[in-house]
Amino acid sequence: MSELINLISANAAMAKTEYAIIITLAAGLVLFVIPDRARTFKGITALTVAVAAAILTAGLYSSGPQRFIPELWNAGKYLSLRIDNLSTLILFFVSLFSVLILLYSIVYLKGRIIKNFYSWFLLTLGCSYGAAVADNLLLFLTFWGILGLTLYKLIEAKNEESSATAKKSLILIGASDSIMIIGIAILWRLSGTLNMSEIQISTGSPLTAVAFLALLAGSFTKAGAFPFHTWVPDYAMNAPAVSSAYLPASLDKLLGIYFLARILNGMFITGEWLTLLLLILGVSTIITAVMMALIQHDYKKLLGYHAVSQVGYMVLGMSLGSVIGVAAGLFHMINHALYKSGLFLSAGAIEFRTGKSQIDDLGGLSRTMPVTFAAALVFAMSISGIPPLNGFASKWMIYQAIIDFGSGAGLANKLWVVWLGLAVLGSALTLASFIKFIGGVFLGRRRNELDKVKEVPALMWIPLSLLALTCIAFGVFATKVVVPGLFMPVTGTFAFTGFWNSGLVSLLVIVSILAGALIYLATGIKKFRTSDSFIGGEKFHEQTAYPTPEFYKTFGEFRFLSAMYRKANEKWFDIYDLSRQAVLWFSHKLSLGHTGILSGYIIWVLAGLAILLLIMI
């Protein structure tokens, strides 16, 4: 009897998964046919489909681990799917972000030209579902690869720069996918299977280490970790805010870190040196990206660098190997997706109303766009790790995991102070660059040309406020509800080694706010006089203002840092430009052989033939 129930539930889960994938993909394809003039209709259709898929995937939640091979495709071993607590977690949040961002995009996309946005959006959704449940590595790679293509199509080709960015993203993601194929081939050779759930090998030998690194490259490029991160900031700057919020900020993080969790906690048993390497890459991601974020003037690019920097924390948590570390990494991944997609949507709202992309041109929007401001403030405080918000909770867990890790014996364990110190420095620098964002865009003096700016329509601020409320809730209920409810089923239970009463402290925050309001009311807030700033008796001129983008110039004055910044601006550290230069150099060398003289070509052909013969013999 129980077997029968199992079978039925397994079939139900299978059906739900398949339908979720199929309806989104099919709807995406159908929407190609409908002309873009009916954009609102397409948007509403896409939203309906996404909601239906979300309901289907939410129904999968807590259905227990299971593997199945869909019968209707009848293609046997290549189409094996797997559902466990990790993949249902990913599915759930993929659905959540898709619905919220679609809701936002219906108004936002008015007056923009992205061909077939909703089709590509739904294809992305379907492929993300597919990647999160695929067990066979080739099937996984197929879905994963299509995501690179949709990323390319979701950017609007408005000028040369955005086309170059789209190309850069496609090439970097595509290259990493082909590196992954090498890894998968080695895995198949070593273990004789392509199912993720059946592979478990240690990284002792060089060959397995190569396979591990190849798959790691794929995961790092998708999630945007050092040194494969360089597409993210460019993409964030040039793509419309909805695309940035959708792919680099949420879905790519979810999937990239999902795959990292799979390879670290199932497919490979990592040794000490690989752990050390991962930790070094993690802290490098945090510090390099946030240092670049400090000097940005374009607020979307600033957010893009933070979309990279935060990945470092996830990599740190994941690579520690402890249960709490993995849970912390996953928690940070979800938190990051929440506040970063929120930040991109806020940036979209600012851009929608003002049409400006530089922080220097903005300022004082807090009065005219109060909801956007409140939401952006919550996101900024979350990402900077201000207690009691969610970003603090997950960082606190990561720090704990690092301190626990420090009691081990290996070299990486001995260096725990380095990982902890740099992670905290990254957090302080994040705070600094968000002071710049919030201060520069929302606080300070408002320019006269911004006087007519209004709050965005409700369809845009509703998703924003929902994300902000989720951020707050995830922070307030972190230790009691969220971590035990969402992440312990995935990783297994563990006890916190530190003390953090998030609920009680949040209550005291509310008490403080009420007390503060009471004090202001009791002392007569009505009587408070308003007056213009006192600047030592001088008159205020535009050029005497001290705008926030100038805040951190001091750091650029240090010789070492200014040299690094100069090199970074010359793209010395961009793996894309480096490899492009290498390829160009190489092809230039090859072109030297093209002399245009017939006898020369004949010699080349004969030489090639001879080499071929030698190899075949």
Place this chain on the structure above:
Amino acid sequence: MAVYLFYFLVFPGLIFAAVTGAFLSWFDRKITARVQFRKGPPLLQPFYDFFKLLLVKETILPKQGSPFIFLAAPVFALFGATMSAVFILLPLFNIKSGFSGDLLVIFYLLTIPSFSYVAGSLASGNPLASVGGSREMKLIISYEMTFLLVIAGVIMKSSQNFDLYSVISAQQVSSPFIGSISGVLLFIVAVFCIQAKLGLVPFDMAEAETEINSGAFIEYSGVPYALIKLTKYIMFLALPAFLTGLLLNGFNLHGINILWAVLKLTGVVLLLTLIRNTNPRLKIKQAVSFFMIWMNLIAVIAIVLAYFGY
């Protein structure tokens, strides 16, 4: 619930910490006056200052910028200071109630006041306040990692425990952490971090009365400024008390030992006061390299020494 509210609002939170902190700040001012051959203020001067601002002085809001954040920032700063004071003082008085925060929580709570000052200064729309806010933020970046390294050194010395209860009890069982070379180095670094966190000379470039008219606080007056004063009093207790717990084996509240506890606390405050009276204000760039290079270096040396058991 009521007991937690009591902890937060009365003892050892808001009222206790503010009153004690106010007395400590009187002590600081009195010593400063003696150093400068002045008579110094009466004992209740900090309270006169606070109540004058709260009840008598007019509150002026900035015309530009965001009045809401301008008013909310002092409240949030006060929350951060009070909360960290509670989490620091509960272990020091050895009150175990299940309501506590570990060192990392305290560390993050202690940044809330500085962060709020920056937010408040930006909300005022005054360029001088922006200068102050920018300096405050750069100062935070500089000392944050140094301060964490001190805490990491302490965690290392108490064998990877990172709650203040076990740090204190580890010291009370054996000897205070300051009784070793690494402990002394950590103490020196921590004193400078606290100096910067309190915004005292030589690290008062964010306020710099003589240069940018109190910078970050230039637009504050009346009630919100009273709240900032209160926050500063609380921080004046919380940070020296934190140092006492981290390296000077905390308080022991039996008989004559109470005197020792008071002496330790006032000793730390005296040290801070003397540093601030014998040094000129640094430029922000000098402060950045002071922490980023020299203090970090000393802290790392201390940690390496601690690892080898010195």
